[in-house]
Amino acid sequence: MASHTLVTHRILGEVKRAHGCDLDTLAKSLPDLSWSQVFLEVDRLSRRGEVLVTFGAEGRYMIRLPDHKKRAATHSVRP
Incomplete structure (x- = not known):
């Protein structure tokens, strides 16, 4: 296992590579990870943003990286 x-980095790398x-x-x-391992890590990464x-x-769950540029522009920081 x-x-x-390592699983985190591989998943993030693959999502980034595939856009x-x-x-x-x-x-x-x-292929060396089970579907369940991928699902659980995607769930954890999603909860962390x-x-x-x-x-x-077609009823598929789509995974992508957040657009930090848009997020930073729409969130104001208060002192």
Whole structure:
């Protein structure tokens, strides 16, 4: 079993490389990990705001990286 940090980096790297993808495609691109391992890590990353998960076309869960530029522009920081 791969370490937690290694799984995180591999998932984030694959999502970045693909410019977003659906959950099943992501799991297939990491054949040494089970679908459950990928799902659980995507869930954790989503809760931390490191990936965005949306329900897309054809009933697939789409995963992409957040657009930090838009997020920074729409959130003001108060002292």
